[in-house]
Amino acid sequence: MSEEHCEKCGKPRAICVCDRVVSLPTTLRVLVLRHPQEDDAILGTAPLLAASLPSCEVRTGLSWASLAHALDREDADPTRWAVVYPTKIDPTVSAEARERPVLVLDRKGRERDADAPALEGIVVLDGTWSQAKALWWRNPWLLKLSRVVLRPREPSIYGRARKEPRREYVSTLEAVADVLPALGEPETTRDQLRRLMRTMVQRYRDQQTR
Numbered sequence: 364m365s366e367e368h369c370e371k372c373g374k375p376r377a378i379c380v381c382d383r384v385v386s387l388p389t390t391l392r393v394l395v396l397r398h399p400q401e402d403d404a405i406l407g408t409a410p411l412l413a414a415s416l417p418s419c420e421v422r423t424g425l426s427w428a429s430l431a432h433a434l435d436r437e438d439a440d441p442t443r444w445a446v447v448y449p450t451k452i453d454p455t456v457s458a459e460a461r462e463r464p465v466l467v468l469d470r471k472g473r474e475r476d477a478d479a480p481a482l483e484g485i486v487v488l489d490g491t492w493s494q495a496k497a498l499w500w501r502n503p504w505l506l507k508l509s510r511v512v513l514r515p516r517e518p519s520i521y522g523r524a525r526k527e528p529r530r531e532y533v534s535t536l537e538a539v540a541d542v543l544p545a546l547g548e549p550e551t552t553r554d555q556l557r558r559l560m561r562t563m564v565q566r567y568r569d570q571q572t573r
Contacts, residue, residue: 369381371414372410372411372414373410374405374410374563375570377570378405378406378566378567378570379566380411380559380562380563380566381414383558383559383562384411384414384415384559385415385555385559386415386417387415387416387417387552387555387556388417388418389416389417389418389543389548389552390418390547390548391482391483391484391485391543391548392418392419392420392483392484392485393412393416393418393420393484393485393487393539394419394420394422394433394434394444394485394486394487395412395413395419395421395422395486395487395535396422396424396427396433396486396487396488396489396498396502397409397421397422397423397424397489397490398425398488398489398490398491398494398495398497398498399423399424399425400490400491400494401423401489401490401491401494402423405567406521406563406564406567407489407535408489408534408535408536408537408560408563409421409489409535409536411536411556411559411560411563412535412536412539412556415555415556415559416539418484419539420434421489425497425498426498426501427502427504428504429504430504430507430508433486440480440483441504441507441508442479442509443480443481443482443483443484444482444483444484444486444508444509445467445482445484445485445486445508445509445511446486446487446488446505446508446509446510446511447485447486447487447488447510447511447513447538447539448488448495448499448505448510448511448512449512450468450472450510450512451472452466452472452512453468453471453472453473455473455474456472456473456474457474460474462514463514463545464513464514464515464516464541464545465511465512465513465514465541465542465545465546466511466512466513466514467482467509467510467511467545467546468509468510468511468512469509469510470506470507470508470509470510472510475509479509482509482546485511485539485546486505486508487535487539488535489535492532511542513533513538513542515533515537515538515541516541518533519532519533519534519537520533520534520537520557520560520561520564521534521564522564524564524568534560536556536557536559536560537556537557537560539556540552540553540556540557541553
């Protein structure tokens with residue numbers, strides 16, 4: 364690792380935010396499937412999640428045979444995991460539910476039953492939008508998971524620092540930060556994660572203006 368990069372997060376030292384990381388224990392587990400090309404993204408947010416959430420695991424690659432392989436756990440139960448990804452919403456889902464910032468559906472796009480097994484974790488796909496789609500198509504086992512559909516409350520913290528294809532698209536960290544409170548984790552976890560990302564983006568902008 365170059366002296367110009369942090370040994371922990373791999374980011375250029377000028378934008379490293381390891382000095383601002385706070386450990387945020389969560390009951391819900393987070394599995395980040397990271398596209399290999401995202402490793403080179405200076406403003407990628409998966410390292411921030413891994414540093415902040417003890418329950419977060421990051422796997423870099425294009426495909427895994429199953430959830431169990433991705434987690435390296437033989438007892439992984441797909442019925443207790445959800446993937447954060449846009450999906451077709453079944454017509455039976457109420458208009459009120461469709462307006463929620465975070466909507467949890469079953470794998471067929473219907474509202475998840477209240478008596479369904481409690482979710483153990485969420486899977487998020489890390490990369491550009493085209494890279495995330497590639498991960499989706501290369502891992503058909505994701506179709507067995509429940510779905511989480513996001514309607515972000517705010518535009519991405521990236522702003523012009525890293526362009527998203529649509530206004531409602533946000534970073535991996537922002538997606539996780541929004542989902543966690545909706546699934547029972549403290550709102551303070553969302554606040555701290557977003558604060559950390561803002562610091563990184565601001566340090567990046569400061570470097571660009573020098």
